[in-house]
Amino acid sequence: MRGNRNLAQKIKLSTIAEALGLSTATVSLALRDSPLVADVTRDRIKEKAIELGYIYNRRAASLRTSRSGIIGVVVHDIMNPFYAEILKAIETELDRSRQTFILSNHYDSVDKQRNFIETLLQLGGDGVIMSPAIGTPASDIRLAEDNGMPAILIARSVPEIDVPTFRGDDAYGTALATNHLISLGHTRIAMIGGTDHTSTGRDRYAGYANALKKAGIEVDPALRIPGPRTKQSGFEAAVNFLANPLKPTAAVCWNDLVAIGLMNGIARAGLVPGKDISVTGYDDLEEAAIATPALTTVWNGQSEVGRFAARALLDKLNGSSEADGLHLIKPEMRIRQSTSPLNPGAGR
Amino acid sequence: MRGNRNLAQKIKLSTIAEALGLSTATVSLALRDSPLVADVTRDRIKEKAIELGYIYNRRAASLRTSRSGIIGVVVHDIMNPFYAEILKAIETELDRSRQTFILSNHYDSVDKQRNFIETLLQLGGDGVIMSPAIGTPASDIRLAEDNGMPAILIARSVPEIDVPTFRGDDAYGTALATNHLISLGHTRIAMIGGTDHTSTGRDRYAGYANALKKAGIEVDPALRIPGPRTKQSGFEAAVNFLANPLKPTAAVCWNDLVAIGLMNGIARAGLVPGKDISVTGYDDLEEAAIATPALTTVWNGQSEVGRFAARALLDKLNGSSEADGLHLIKPEMRIRQSTSPLNPGAGR
DNA sequence: CTGAAAGCGCTTACAG
DNA sequence: CTGAAAGCGCTTACAG
The missing domain is CATH 1.10.260 (434 Repressor (Amino-terminal Domain))
Structure with missing residues (x-):
């Protein structure tokens, strides 16, 4: 019937x-x-x-109760495994409380992001979890908050904004990776990828630079290749990396994708990543462990970030809002086969 | 103000x-x-x-007009690059007509999928694009259609259901890959991954088996390793593949992820994929071209599938419904470095 | 334990 | 070109 x-x-x-x-x-x-x-x-x-x-009819109900059961999530790119892993954790957490979640990419377009926030407000969204686009103004977060839609930030911070924010301790994390390479005897260590336009980018470079300084190694800007954030661009960066006259023996990569791409590029050039060149990643994606060679990287707590963010939002919706401000997740080193002691005899 | x-x-x-x-x-x-x-x-x-x-307030408007501007999309797993590439195409197409889209994974749970359809109906969704979960009953599609929410199918068909369906011609595609390997001189060709529980799975195996038969090569069930669909499981399958007493010299993989995982597993065992063992993938993900070695694979038209599906839905919403039934996209071979002529001397 | 009535914030005929 | 009024389908005080 x-x-x-x-x-x-x-x-x-x-x-x-x-x-x-x-x-x-x-x-x-x-x-x-x-x-x-x-x-x-x-x-x-x-x-x-x-x-x-x-x-x-939820629209009718929600019109009356002004609660929709909708939560918005917007990140740079849901295809990126880093965000995908965070999203999976959020999904698991929200599913329990039977919330519908609306997903969107902003591709670092502030306009697309604002559009999403407005749509969410129009739909009566109960809250929003966002990894803010580069250059997000405080006013865009306030637009949500002032209209009764609490916001939670993940992976990146926004200046002047004090809503609950969950991300890894980036400076600490890249320092871990850099120190690991230094302890293996490397001194000509390149940094591949990332941008100065995000807090994450600045923090990761700072962590790398400070670790070098502390070890008495000069920080040479010529050893930095900014930009790459994807496998493809990491792959392409291999050419410049290998052609660098300073002959770096190791690379601290912006993330696992760049590291895997770079290793593929190095292999394509006839060298053996993990032996001829040591490479570290960042994030510890599921895929890092099965790369060839298995990638030495820094665990960045994606699932923690997602779980904490979802819980913080649900808490807020239930009236208990104690989690304001920045919550840093402590990264951890994962040592695998893509790094090895510097072999002075090998040379390049 | x-x-x-x-x-x-x-x-x-x-x-x-x-x-x-x-x-x-x-x-x-x-x-x-x-x-x-x-x-x-x-x-x-x-x-x-x-x-x-x-x-x-869209809820109020939509209550009055009974049109919400919401389109639902549900697939097995949005993290899977195959679906991610389809989603990107759908997003691009829907963005133009300013529709909000709600995304969900069903992880092949028919219940989770039905739940999503019901939620969408409650929100007054205008339509739904779905890659149906394994075992989806015709009644779940009708639930949507009968309540005025048109459905479009992608990647998989559902028996007895005649709504617009867009997917690749799987039997043809795996036959392409198998014939390519046969033309290189391989005869002991394994098939890795996939399941008989989906039309896709059955079609791909049939394409492989028929190509072998046509070439006068016996189809040996012992050369099939069903199951793997991810990089991780492809990686793990390498052990069984290499231990197979029939000593296969080539593998037709379920998809690119399995192929890349398998190649990593082969490399880990000290063999060289693309030389010692030829491997083909399926889908031609962005990542296939930068794998090491670059993956020979079958282009499966993800962006076409996404674009066509979105357009078919928008057409339906605008009253012109001429696209009912199955629309097969013709796959194409992409030959790269992961396959090479059988070297009779090499032996294993 | 059940019902009558108001109201959530829009849009849409219908008048003028 | 603008306004008064009804109604979309719920939920929530308020009565009884």
Whole structure:
């Protein structure tokens, strides 16, 4: 009996109410398991609802209650495994509380991001989790907050904004990777990828530079190849890296994707990554462990970031908002086969 | 002046109307650029709306018009680059017509998928694009269609369902890959990955088996390793593949991910993929071209599938529904470095 | 335990 | 070109 092929008459609360000789108020309460309704009545109502193929109209409900059950999530690019791993954790957490989540990429376009926030507001979104686009103004976060839609930030911070923010301790993390290479005897260490336009980019470069300085190694700008953030661009960077007259023996990469791309590029040039050149990644994506060679990298807590962010938002929606401000996740070193002691005899 | 920090009074159409001494009808029409409203009036209204920080309430509008501007998309796993590439194409297409799209994974759970369809119906979704979960019953598609929400299928078909369906010609595609290996002199060709529970799985195996038969090569079930669909499982399958007493010299893989994983596993075992063992992928992901060695694979038209599916849905929403039924995209061979002529001397 | 009535914020005929 | 009024389908006080 389910489904009405010709949309002649839509089934609504009042259809059920009339069919049973009850009021819509009772039907509404019964379908939401209110204890106010007698058990027998509730059962009759629920049966009828199924029989008629009733579909709850959330728009109507939400118009009345001003709560939609919708949570927005916007990141640079959901295809990027780094964000994908965060999203999976968010999804798991939100699924439990039966929230619908709306996903979007902003591709670092502030306009596309603002558009998304506005759409979400129009839909009555309950909250938003965002990895802010490069250059996000504080006003865009406030647009959400001021209209009653709390925001949570992940992976990046926004100046002047104090909403709950979850990300890794980037400076600490790249220092870990750099120190690891130094301890293996490397001194000509390049930094591949990243941009100075994000807090993440600046922090990671600072971590690398400080680690070198502390070890008494000069920081040479010629050893930096800024830009790459994808496998493809890491692959392409291999040419410049290998042609560098300073002959670096190791590379600290912006992330695992760049590292894997770079290793592929190095292999394509006939050298053996992990032996001839040591390479570190960043993030510890699932894929890092099965790369060839297995990638030495820095665990960046994607699943933690996603889980914490989702919980912080749900907490806020439930009235307890104690998590404001920055929450740094401590990265950890994962040593595998893509790094090895400097072999002074090998030379390049 | 934008944003009202204390949500004391929400700005709505009537707020603007009162402020200007107009009716809500006029304000509503003006904001949607109706020619019925005088230019001066319209401009005054729009200015006021911005000044007050008005946010259009789509729930209210949609309740009235029964059109929401929401399109749902549900696939097995948005993290999987195969689906991610399709999604990107869909996003590009839908963005143009300013539709909001809601994304979800079903992880091949029919329940999770039905849940999503129901949620979408509750939100008044205008349509749904889905790559159906394994075992999707026809009734779940009809649930959407019968309630006025047209469905488009991608990547997989559902028996008895005739809605517009876009996918690659899988049997043809794996036959291409298999014939390529045969032309290189290989005869002991394994098939790695996939499942008989989907039309795709059955078609790809059939394409492989038929190509072998046509070439007069016996199809030996012992050369099939069903199951793997990810990089990780392709990597793990390398052990069994290499231990196979039939000593296969080539592998037709379920998809690029399995192929890349398998190549990593082969490399880890000390053999050289592309020389000692020929490997073909399927899909031609962006990543295939930069794998080491660059992967010989079958282009599967992800961007075409996404673009066609989105257009078919938009067409349906605009009343022109001429695209019912199955639309097969013709795959094409992409020959790179992961396959090479059988070297009879090499032996294993 | 159940019902009558108001209202959420829009849009759409219908008047003028 | 503009306005008054009804209605989309719910939920929520308020009565009884």
